[in-house]
Amino acid sequence: MSIDPKPAVVLLSGGLDSTTTLAIARAEGFEPLALTFAYGQRQKVELDAAQAVARAQSVSIHKVVTIDLGTFGGSALTADIPVPKDRPPASAAVPVTYVPARNTIFLAYALAWAEVTGAFDIFLGVNAVDYSGYPDCRPEFVAAFERLANLATAAATTGRGRFVIHAPLLALSKAEIIKRGVALGVDYGLTRSCYDPQGDLACGHCDACALRHAGFVAAGLVDPTRYVTPPKGQR
Amino acid sequence: MSIDPKPAVVLLSGGLDSTTTLAIARAEGFEPLALTFAYGQRQKVELDAAQAVARAQSVSIHKVVTIDLGTFGGSALTADIPVPKDRPPASAAVPVTYVPARNTIFLAYALAWAEVTGAFDIFLGVNAVDYSGYPDCRPEFVAAFERLANLATAAATTGRGRFVIHAPLLALSKAEIIKRGVALGVDYGLTRSCYDPQGDLACGHCDACALRHAGFVAAGLVDPTRYVTPPKGQR
Numbered sequence: 001m002s003i004d005p006k007p008a009v010v011l012l013s014g015g016l017d018s019t020t021t022l023a024i025a026r027a028e029g030f031e032p033l034a035l036t037f038a039y040g041q042r043q044k045v046e047l048d049a050a051q052a053v054a055r056a057q058s059v060s061i062h063k064v065v066t067i068d069l070g071t072f073g074g075s076a077l078t079a080d081i082p083v084p085k086d087r088p089p090a091s092a093a094v095p096v097t098y099v100p101a102r103n104t105i106f107l108a109y110a111l112a113w114a115e116v117t118g119a120f121d122i123f124l125g126v127n128a129v130d131y132s133g134y135p136d137c138r139p140e141f142v143a144a145f146e147r148l149a150n151l152a153t154a155a156a157t158t159g160r161g162r163f164v165i166h167a168p169l170l171a172l173s174k175a176e177i178i179k180r181g182v183a184l185g186v187d188y189g190l191t192r193s194c195y196d197p198q199g200d201l202a203c204g205h206c207d208a209c210a211l212r213h214a215g216f217v218a219a220g221l222v223d224p225t226r227y228v229t230p231p232k233g234q235r
Numbered sequence: 236m237s238i239d240p241k242p243a244v245v246l247l248s249g250g251l252d253s254t255t256t257l258a259i260a261r262a263e264g265f266e267p268l269a270l271t272f273a274y275g276q277r278q279k280v281e282l283d284a285a286q287a288v289a290r291a292q293s294v295s296i297h298k299v300v301t302i303d304l305g306t307f308g309g310s311a312l313t314a315d316i317p318v319p320k321d322r323p324p325a326s327a328a329v330p331v332t333y334v335p336a337r338n339t340i341f342l343a344y345a346l347a348w349a350e351v352t353g354a355f356d357i358f359l360g361v362n363a364v365d366y367s368g369y370p371d372c373r374p375e376f377v378a379a380f381e382r383l384a385n386l387a388t389a390a391a392t393t394g395r396g397r398f399v400i401h402a403p404l405l406a407l408s409k410a411e412i413i414k415r416g417v418a419l420g421v422d423y424g425l426t427r428s429c430y431d432p433q434g435d436l437a438c439g440h441c442d443a444c445a446l447r448h449a450g451f452v453a454a455g456l457v458d459p460t461r462y463v464t465p466p467k468g469q470r
Contacts, residue, residue: 063306071300074351094389101347104387108343109307112336116309135392144383151379152339154329157370 005031008121008166009114011106012036012062014049015193016212017125017169020181022057024168025123027184033117034062035110039102040070040078045200049192056190065109075099076195083196085205086232094133095207097195103136107145111163115153120161122149123168130174130215132207142167174215182221189224204229240266243356243401244345247271247297249284250428251447252360252404255416257292259403260358262419268352269297270345274337275305275313280435284427291425300344310334311430318431320440321467329368330442332430338371342380346398350388355396357384358403365409365450367442377402409450417456424459436463 008030012018025032036050047064054062073079076096084095103126110122126137135141142165149163150156156163169177181188193212194202202209204227213231216223243265247253260267271285282299289297308314311331319330338361345357361372370376377400384398385391391398404412416423428447429437437444439462448466451458 065303065306067302068300069347071298072348072351074347094393098389099347100350100389101343101387104346104383105340105343108336108340111339112304112309112334113307115335116307135389136387138386141383141386144379144386148339148376148379148383151373151376152336152371154333154335154370158329 005029006121007031007033007117007119008123009033009035009110009117009119010123011110011125012050012054013125014046014051014053014191015125015208016181016188016191016215017127017177019053019125019186019188019191020177020184021123021125021168022053022059023181023184023186025166026057030121030123032057032059032123033113033119034059035113036062036064037106037109038064038066039099040068042077042083042196045192045197049190052190056187063113067105067109069099069102069105072100083203083206085203087207087210094135097132097207098134101136103134103141104145107165111149111153114163115155118155120155120163121166122163123166125169126167127169127172127174127177129172130211132211139167139170142170173218174211175218178215178219178221193225198228201226201228203227204231240264241356242266242268242352242354243358244268244270244349244352244354245358246341246345246360247285247289248360249281249286249288249426250360250443251409251416251423251426251450252362252412254288254360254421254423254426255412255419256358256360256403257288257294258416258419258421260401261292265356265358267292267294267358268348268354269294270341270348271297271299272341272344273299273301274334275303277312277318277431280427280432284425287425291422298348302340302344304334304337304340307335318438318441320438322442322445329370332367332442333369336371338369338376339380342400346384346388349398350390353390355390355398356401357398358401360404361402362404362407362409362412364407365446367446374402374405377405408453409446410453413450413454413456428460433463436461438462439464439466
């Protein structure tokens with residue numbers, strides 16, 4: 001742990017991946033500034049989870065920014081489109097839970113906050129192994145945003161520093177992510193991943209529940225999630 | 236004019252440049268979808284100007300999205316920092332009117348709306364000749380965003396099309412922009428450029444007033460702007 005940790009903006013949804021990413025940022029010696037979006041998503045329990053996670057990990061500044069992606073619609077997470085259930089795991093298509101340009105918008109805000117606070121590091125919990133097939137979760141997207149950040153900002157173009165977009169989960173399986181988090185002391189009971197929760201219960205049948213549950217099973221750990229009906233497969 | 240014009244998202248601030256860009260998008264055969272941001276800017280008359288311009292150019296859909304860039308601060312346009320007046324024109328530094336990551340955020344939203352509406356063209360009125368020195372107004376920024384857009388979205392990565400970021404003013408002088416707009420029938424009396432307006436009057440001394448007024452003078456045209464005190468130089 002460095003004596004004078006560098007600030008880093010960490011995108012925190014309250015889900016399993018971003019919560020693990022927050023713990024990794026801290027473990028790598030950064031002082032995390034957590035950024036959460038109330039973006040019109042149907043899974044509002046995410047926001048409570050993000051608050052609980054930020055408290056549990058002693059985040060000194062946690063900003064929740066309200067942005068209305070519902071104004072554009074086009075996704076099952078922000079419009080009146082059903083969340084798909086029990087999808088075949090190897091489906092190649094981008095599912096309707098994809099939110100157009102979501103990670104581009106989130107990273108753009110993170111970049112703004114980073115520049116204002118003097119941070120040059122941004123952490124993002126995207127993962128391209130056990131994921132829903134969203135294009136803005138792939139390494140080439142992350143690399144392209146990093147390149148953009150270093151052309152877009154006064155901080156980078158006047159030589160004060162160089163932005164780095166950290167995506168430490170990119171190449172990890174869900175089981176590896178969970179094992180990493182557990183080793184860092186993450187309490188996954190605080191996190192929420194479900195795309196279509198019923199109150200405080202996860203649906204158990206959307207892509208996010210399926211991936212999450214399979215991850216705990218593969219890691220040989222107990223899944224602390226409370227489901228309406230548990231996901232298929234080993235329990 | 237094509238019989239079935241393609242939609243294009245046009246970022247419209249209500250200023251001289253974006254208004255000209257809107258007219259160019261139409262002249263190039265696109266059906267413009269105008270996107271304006273209420274982003275906590277001090278120059279709120281911009282928003283009225285954007286509405287007036289959209290009406291004058293018969294825009295069928297004009298969306299005004301409220302986003303709070305003031306939550307981050309860091310700019311004379313969104314925080315309690317004075318707008319610089321009568322700056323030397325050749326000043327190399329990025330001025331305090333720079334809003335961190337503003338065009339990155341605006342383009343990210345434009346990309347979201349484009350993807351939802353099926354548009355693959357986005358118009359942006361940035362200019363790197365007679366401009367305030369903002370890094371996110373340069374051609375390399377525009378090119379980097381276009382590259383990102385084609386990696387970030389389902390529309391592009393599933394082969395439905397390729398996003399193009401149009402910045403038709405990039406290499407034009409302010410006088411050339413004005414002449415182009417006048418030829419297309421733009422009423423510049425509806426537009427507002429000032430960073431620090433007093434009611435409906437432009438201050439006459441910020442970078443935006445200075446560039447705008449010099450552009451009309453160089454174009455040999457009457458500047459329709461009403462100033463508190465007119466900019467220095469020829470009138």
